[in-house]
Amino acid sequence: MSTLLDVHRGEGSLELQLSGEWRALKMPEIDAALAALDLTGISKVVIVADRVAALDLSGAWRLRELVRQLASQQIQATFRAAEPDQLRLVDQTLSDAAVPGRPASPETTAAVDTHLEVAIRRPLIDIGRSSIRFVRHLRHGVAFLGRVSVTFARALLQPHRLRPISIARHVYDTGITAIPIVALIAFLISVIIAYMSAQQLISFGATIFVVDLVTIGVLRELGVLLTAIIVAGRSGSAFAAEIGAMRLNEEVDALIATGVDPFEVLVLPRVLGLIIALPLLTVIADIIGLMGGALLCRFLLDMPLTQFVDRVNEAIAPTTFWVGIIKAPVFALAIALAGAYRGMQVRGSSRELGRLTTVSVVQSIFLVILADAVFAVLFLELDV
Amino acid sequence: MRYPILEVRGLVNRFGAQVVHDGLNMEVYEDEVFGIVGGSGAGKSVLLRSVLGLRRAQAGVIRIEGRDITQMSPTQLRTVKAHYGVTFQEGALFSSLTVLQNVQLPMIEHVDLAAHELEELAMLKIRLVGLEPDAARKLPSQLSGGMIKRAALARALALDPRLLFLDEPTSGLDPISAAEFDELVLYLQKQLRLTVVMITHDLDTIFRTCNRVGVIVDRHMEADTLERIVNNPHPWIQAYFHGERARTRLEHPHGA
Numbered sequence: 001m002s003t004l005l006d007v008h009r010g011e012g013s014l015e016l017q018l019s020g021e022w023r024a025l026k027m028p029e030i031d032a033a034l035a036a037l038d039l040t041g042i043s044k045v046v047i048v049a050d051r052v053a054a055l056d057l058s059g060a061w062r063l064r065e066l067v068r069q070l071a072s073q074q075i076q077a078t079f080r081a082a083e084p085d086q087l088r089l090v091d092q093t094l095s096d097a098a099v100p101g102r103p104a105s106p107e108t109t110a111a112v113d114t115h116l117e118v119a120i121r122r123p124l125i126d127i128g129r130s131s132i133r134f135v136r137h138l139r140h141g142v143a144f145l146g147r148v149s150v151t152f153a154r155a156l157l158q159p160h161r162l163r164p165i166s167i168a169r170h171v172y173d174t175g176i177t178a179i180p181i182v183a184l185i186a187f188l189i190s191v192i193i194a195y196m197s198a199q200q201l202i203s204f205g206a207t208i209f210v211v212d213l214v215t216i217g218v219l220r221e222l223g224v225l226l227t228a229i230i231v232a233g234r235s236g237s238a239f240a241a242e243i244g245a246m247r248l249n250e251e252v253d254a255l256i257a258t259g260v261d262p263f264e265v266l267v268l269p270r271v272l273g274l275i276i277a278l279p280l281l282t283v284i285a286d287i288i289g290l291m292g293g294a295l296l297c298r299f300l301l302d303m304p305l306t307q308f309v310d311r312v313n314e315a316i317a318p319t320t321f322w323v324g325i326i327k328a329p330v331f332a333l334a335i336a337l338a339g340a341y342r343g344m345q346v347r348g349s350s351r352e353l354g355r356l357t358t359v360s361v362v363q364s365i366f367l368v369i370l371a372d373a374v375f376a377v378l379f380l381e382l383d384v
Numbered sequence: 385m386r387y388p389i390l391e392v393r394g395l396v397n398r399f400g401a402q403v404v405h406d407g408l409n410m411e412v413y414e415d416e417v418f419g420i421v422g423g424s425g426a427g428k429s430v431l432l433r434s435v436l437g438l439r440r441a442q443a444g445v446i447r448i449e450g451r452d453i454t455q456m457s458p459t460q461l462r463t464v465k466a467h468y469g470v471t472f473q474e475g476a477l478f479s480s481l482t483v484l485q486n487v488q489l490p491m492i493e494h495v496d497l498a499a500h501e502l503e504e505l506a507m508l509k510i511r512l513v514g515l516e517p518d519a520a521r522k523l524p525s526q527l528s529g530g531m532i533k534r535a536a537l538a539r540a541l542a543l544d545p546r547l548l549f550l551d552e553p554t555s556g557l558d559p560i561s562a563a564e565f566d567e568l569v570l571y572l573q574k575q576l577r578l579t580v581v582m583i584t585h586d587l588d589t590i591f592r593t594c595n596r597v598g599v600i601v602d603r604h605m606e607a608d609t610l611e612r613i614v615n616n617p618h619p620w621i622q623a624y625f626h627g628e629r630a631r632t633r634l635e636h637p638h639g640a
Contacts, residue, residue, distance in 0.1 A: 023544060024491070024495060024505075024542075024543045024544040025466055025494060025495055025543060027495050027496075027497055027501065028495065028496045028497070031498065031501070056544035056576070057508065057509075057512070057541075057544050057576060058505055058508075058543075058544050059544075061504070061505060061508055062501075085575075089575050089576075090508065093508060093511050093512045094508065094511060248479075347525070348479065348523060348525035348526075349479035349480045349523060349524070349525055350479050350480055351479070351480030352480075
């Protein structure tokens, strides 16, 4: 027998002697003890609670549940002495009375779902809701772009509003500190291209074209694209998280209340900083990429460095480098806007912050690749 | 002799060269409401953090229900944490969980309960602190300041602790809500036979709810009954209880 409950069986009746600690932390034991009660042929239960060592609100609630459960089985439950005070408190709490500062409330009734509603109305409502949400998001996005543009135009007229110190900080955070990882990735990618293409071209005896592949691939596409994707992961997410955390702390509201435009101090310096930093990072990625190609050609294909340089000069058109680098500011704009926009949308909870940071990274990478595709078509038409 | 449910002996807290507490002593007895008062930077929050086991003090003994928490392993400390409830200044509700889930969290962590018990016990606590049932489904960001304080109190009471810590329970509330909250604390203290330790600046709250008051001055604590502490000769205590703002309360200790 458990230490919480002593059961004395009489003629059609039970006497429950409660003892020990009837506390929230003992709930599993209390449940187990009560579940083990054998109620067959019982019409009357007497509960003796005066020897219980501790009875807290949770314990009292469980006793009240027991009485209710017995009543539903037509078993009369009584207390030997008076009911413990704690039970009265449970009843009082659940009956809307007496807790200070609680207004009397009407009972809320749950709506009952009909079959028709589940089958037809719900999906329709969902489609309608998500369409409206989509249109609203689109409008907010355009409005955000508009505000950034207006803020930028105003800042051009009053250059102190450009906040050069803040821009410099963001160039440092998004550019300088990203150099090691960008350089490493550019190096590895060019080595991979050179190695893969050498394996194929060696069977034609055309290994010299490895140089063309690496040079054009890195300068036109991969240098800028990979740099943008790394920066989207590093800085796009940081923008969203920084601005989002400031929103949660009501810092953005404090800025507005102080008469400072958050677009001017939070969004614009990040956008301009990244527009400066990403092209510079791309130049570094291009240089390291070519160096990686040269290194692999030297050691895998035994191609002297002078021959590599000569071949590079033949392979590239005057526009090849610029075709790559011109994309960088556009990618930077997409990344910075997506990050700042999602950051400004954060409200309410830390979960929102996490969700929108994720969304900002996914969207900025998507936008970068979309813009790259547009550029590809554009350059094809322009024949550069 | 009453039994101290919380006892602090010779507590020393230092941050580098700055000494916050230097041999601080404090006792809190069963069934009382103990107020902790002190100037900004006097170390009220550091004291609370030490007592809650959030911070290891440099020296001293802290006994909760007779057991010294400074010598405990993290596992032992966990069982002690199930025996007290805390509300933090800004509520510190988990912002991604509803009020109901916030209240259920300590229950899920410490007790193995059936789903319907979890639901109904959490609801009981929510109603106990005077919140409407429909507030249970709301997120903390959808609550008013007063409701956040009540929800935090419901979470603190989730496991029916005997010892309750309140950090600035009425800060940021309007005087009417603050008075209602004081009444709620008194009501619960009486009904649940709680021992309440509260940090507060609010003179109204002190005069309405506290039996004894501990003032942190000069890195020590001066503790006494409310009637006697106001006559303590220490200049800071005199300034605190006999300043312009305090005088009206002394003349009418329990409101108008």
